[in-house]
Amino acid sequence: MSFSDAIFWVFAVIAVLPALGILFVRGIVRMAFLLLFSLAGFAGLYLELGAGFLGFTQVLIYIGGILILFLFGLMLTARMDVPVRERAGAALVIPGAFAGVIVMAFLLFIALGNPWPVPKASAPAADASLAAERDPDTRDIGYKLMSTYLLPFEAVSVLLLVAMVGAAYIARAREEPTDAGRIP
Amino acid sequence: MIATTLKLGLLGGLWESLGGVGLTHYLVVSALVFGLGILVILTRRNAVAVLMGLELLLNAAGLNFVAFSKYSAPDRIDGQVVTLFVIVIAAAEASLALAITLNIFNNLNTIEVDGARSLKG
Numbered sequence: 085m086s087f088s089d090a091i092f093w094v095f096a097v098i099a100v101l102p103a104l105g106i107l108f109v110r111g112i113v114r115m116a117f118l119l120l121f122s123l124a125g126f127a128g129l130y131l132e133l134g135a136g137f138l139g140f141t142q143v144l145i146y147i148g149g150i151l152i153l154f155l156f157g158l159m160l161t162a163r164m165d166v167p168v169r170e171r172a173g174a175a176l177v178i179p180g181a182f183a184g185v186i187v188m189a190f191l192l193f194i195a196l197g198n199p200w201p202v203p204k205a206s207a208p209a210a211d212a213s214l215a216a217e218r219d220p221d222t223r224d225i226g227y228k229l230m231s232t233y234l235l236p237f238e239a240v241s242v243l244l245l246v247a248m249v250g251a252a253y254i255a256r257a258r259e260e261p262t263d264a265g266r267i268p
Numbered sequence: 269m270i271a272t273t274l275k276l277g278l279l280g281g282l283w284e285s286l287g288g289v290g291l292t293h294y295l296v297v298s299a300l301v302f303g304l305g306i307l308v309i310l311t312r313r314n315a316v317a318v319l320m321g322l323e324l325l326l327n328a329a330g331l332n333f334v335a336f337s338k339y340s341a342p343d344r345i346d347g348q349v350v351t352l353f354v355i356v357i358a359a360a361e362a363s364l365a366l367a368i369t370l371n372i373f374n375n376l377n378t379i380e381v382d383g384a385r386s387l388k389g
Contacts (some may be wrong), residue, residue, distance in 0.1 A: 130334060149359060200340075221348065260376060
């Protein structure tokens with residue numbers, strides 16, 4: 085087992101085991117912190133795949149942004165007098181677990197059962213000298229975003245803007261509705 | 269024939285997995301996390317927990333894009349760009365979904381996903 089293989093196994097365990105924990109642990113804050121570990125494992129897997137920019141974007145946006153957003157959502161929706169049941173009842177959990185296990189088994193069967201064709205000439209890019217010679221992929225991603233993927237890039241920009249404005253509008257603090265100030 | 273395909277395929281995959289890390293390994297990690305995400309979505313009640321399961325799904329899909337991009341076209345990075353879009357859309361989705369959850373909590377005083385049933389058809 086080479087060194088990069090060992091790195092893969094470490095990050096794979098970090099990505100999968102906390103996801104398993106999210107399924108079983110009690111307490112929503114614990115789930116959030118387990119999600120942090122899982123996302124960090126995915127960032128490591130991106131780095132292991134040679135996608136440096138993507139790995140650090142994952143850390144910045146997922147761990148630094150989305151997870152903090154989740155923690156804010158938890159804080160704003162947790163009240164002692166509003167009890168939250170952890171799981172759905174047995175009538176929902178049993179079919180749900182059944183469906184989830186079937187989906188997982190199906191995906192595993194596809195992943196393991198297919199001899200995925202890998203081009204021989206350039207398959208192991210783990211060659212250290214080759215990796216050092218290559219330009220960092222950040223520049224390539226920038227070129228791609230500004231040439232091939234310009235239209236999706238702009239669409240996503242507009243989507244993000246609309247989502248931001250919409251979220252701020254939906255979650256705004258309202259004043260108590262009074263009859264005088266009510267908009268008909 | 270299906271039986272032989274099953275046997276050869278699964279055994280071949282497992283045998284291959286004993287060697288160096290390849291595309292199959294990433295696909296297996298991604299499949300496991302995707303299945304766990306679906307299980308979280310289907311068995312949890314808390315709306316924020318369901319959103320966490322959704323993030324697991326998006327991450328698993330993104331890992332698949334990057335892994336396929338690296339192993340089937342190593343000199344191209346289109347898979348990485350697609351995963352970048354996935355991350356951005358996940359950010360938009362998370363912010364909107366949390367805003368809606370917050371509104372449901374303020375109006376109905378519950379955060380359970382099956383508590384919002386005042387719009388019964």
